[in-house]
Amino acid sequence: VVIRMAMTTQMDSDAALARQLQEQMNAEERVPGGHSAPDISTPLMIEATTGNGAQRGPPQNVRVNVLNDSLREVSSSRIAVSALILFNFPQIVAAIVVLSLHWPDDSVCDAEHRLKWRVWALIATIRMVLHMVTIFLIIGVSRMVTQQDRQTRLLMILHNLRNLLDAAGLVWFLVGNMWLFGGSDEKVTTVCVRPTQSPIYNLCLAMVVFNYIHICLPCIVAILMIPVLCFCLPCLIHMLRWMRDPEEGKGASEAAIKKLPLVKFRDLSDVESTMSSQLSCPICLMDFGPDDEVRILPCKHYFHDQCIGEWLGMNSTCPSCRKNILKDVPSADEKSSNETVEEEKEGGGG
Numbered sequence: 255v256v257i258r259m260a261m262t263t264q265m266d267s268d269a270a271l272a273r274q275l276q277e278q279m280n281a282e283e284r285v286p287g288g289h290s291a292p293d294i295s296t297p298l299m300i301e302a303t304t305g306n307g308a309q310r311g312p313p314q315n316v317r318v319n320v321l322n323d324s325l326r327e328v329s330s331s332r333i334a335v336s337a338l339i340l341f342n343f344p345q346i347v348a349a350i351v352v353l354s355l356h357w358p359d360d361s362v363c364d365a366e367h368r369l370k371w372r373v374w375a376l377i378a379t380i381r382m383v384l385h386m387v388t389i390f391l392i393i394g395v396s397r398m399v400t401q402q403d404r405q406t407r408l409l410m411i412l413h414n415l416r417n418l419l420d421a422a423g424l425v426w427f428l429v430g431n432m433w434l435f436g437g438s439d440e441k442v443t444t445v446c447v448r449p450t451q452s453p454i455y456n457l458c459l460a461m462v463v464f465n466y467i468h469i470c471l472p473c474i475v476a477i478l479m480i481p482v483l484c485f486c487l488p489c490l491i492h493m494l495r496w497m498r499d500p501e502e503g504k505g506a507s508e509a510a511i512k513k514l515p516l517v518k519f520r521d522l523s524d525v526e527s528t529m530s531s532q533l534s535c536p537i538c539l540m541d542f543g544p545d546d547e548v549r550i551l552p553c554k555h556y557f558h559d560q561c562i563g564e565w566l567g568m569n570s571t572c573p574s575c576r577k578n579i580l581k582d583v584p585s586a587d588e589k590s591s592n593e594t595v596e597e598e599k600e601g602g603g604g
Contacts, residue, residue, distance in 0.1 A: 335389065335390075335393065338386065338389060339386070341464070341468065342382045342385070342386055343386075345379070345382060345460075345461055345464060346379055346382055346383060346386075348457060348460070349375055349376075349378070349379040349457060349461070350379070352375075352453050352454060352457045353372070353375060353376060353379070353454065353457075355453075356452075356453045356454055357372065357454075359452065359453070359454070361451075362446075362448065362449065362451045362452040362455070363446035363447075363448075363449055363452065364446065367446045367449065368452070368454070370433045371433070371434075371452065371454045371455050371457075371458050372454060374426070374429065374430050374433055374434075374458055375454060375457050375458050375461065377426060378423075378426055378430070378458075378461055381419055381422060381423050381426065382423075384419055385416065385419045385420070385423070388412055388415050388416045388419060389416065391412055392409065392412045392413065392416065395408055395409055395412065396409065423465075427462070427465045427469075430458060430461070430462050430465075431462065433458075434455075434458055434459060434462060505566060505567045505568045505569055505570055506566040506567065506570040506579060506580055508567075510566075510570075510579070510580060511549075511562075511563055511566050511567070514549050514550060514551060514552075514579070515549065515550040516547055516548070516549050516550075516559060517547070517548060517550065518544070518545060518546070518547060518548075519542040519543065519544055519545070519546045519547075519548050520544040520545070522548065522550075522556065532555075532556065535548075535557050535558045535561055536555075536557065536573055536574055537557055537558065537561040537562065537565060537573055538558060538561050540558070542558075546558060547559040549562050549563070551572050551577075551579055552577070552579055553572050553574075553575050553577045553579075555572055555573075555574045555575060557573070566579065
């Protein structure tokens with residue numbers, strides 16, 4: 255999880271830096287006639303045209319961006335939350351029952367060993383409860399605020415708290431291994447002969463085993479997914495789509511995508527005079543050519559037709575502002591009714 259978060263953060267920062275450099279170079283070296291300067295070369299800018307200028311298929315970094323977006327959304331999906339509940343909730347219930355019933359037991363081993371088991375199980379249970387509460391708060395706050403306000407101070411505090419609890423859980427897991435499986439201290443003369451006769455020890459042992467599963471299982475899955483990631487990236491993206499929320503992660507249909515306006519880049523000023531001066535596609539980071547076909551989303555952001563077509567086929571939100579296009583694209587009946595109203599207004603004005 256830590257490696258995935260680091261890779262995702264690094265790729266996002268590199269993409270943002272490359273986009274910023276591209277826009278600065280275009281603004282500073284813009285030549286007369288309305289054409290931008292040649293592209294600057296960065297590792298993230300994959301060529302989208304062949305030697306004769308013909309446009310290739312959707313660039314690979316479109317799928318990489320979709321993969322990063324899918325990984326971020328899977329972490330807060332219903333399946334991920336359900337897995338967290340199924341993994342932690344039984345441990346919390348078992349810990350509460352065992353600790354409440356057997357806390358004063360003193361028939362097994364010495365007082366020092368019993369104290370370690372009690373303290374470890376109690377703190378581990380409190381950490382799991384706080385972790386679950388933090389996850390639910392993050393999801394609740396994320397759904398309450400707008401997409402543009404996702405990086406609010408409260409969310410940042412909650413994310414930092416979750417990371418702190420994860421780090422504390424790893425440290426406490428190591429402490430549990432030392433207390434349960436470590437050798438006896440030379441200064442301690444008493445040796446615990448049959449610790450498994452203590453219910454609290456068995457509880458600690460079960461929680462440590464669950465932690466091993468929690469740590470090792472994602473690593474095994476990641477190793478098994480390496481061939482899929484290398485040779486079948488679209489398969490991995492579709493699998494991640496299935497794991498996300500059905501409403502938030504679904505892609506747009508081909509009919510809905512075709513309803514979006516499609517114009518030449520040079521004709522953008524005629525379509526919408528208030529549209530921002532965007533010289534490059536945020537998905538593939540390539541400059542728009544005068545004859546490039548761009549598709550305009552309801553939020554007024556525009557992208558290469560092939561880039562946004564593949565993106566929307568997997569995720570129905572705008573790559574720039576995260577606005578869902580399915581809620582803003584008019585249906586055929588709405589479109590015809592709007593055209594009828596406009597014609598009546600024009601006829602009345604004539």
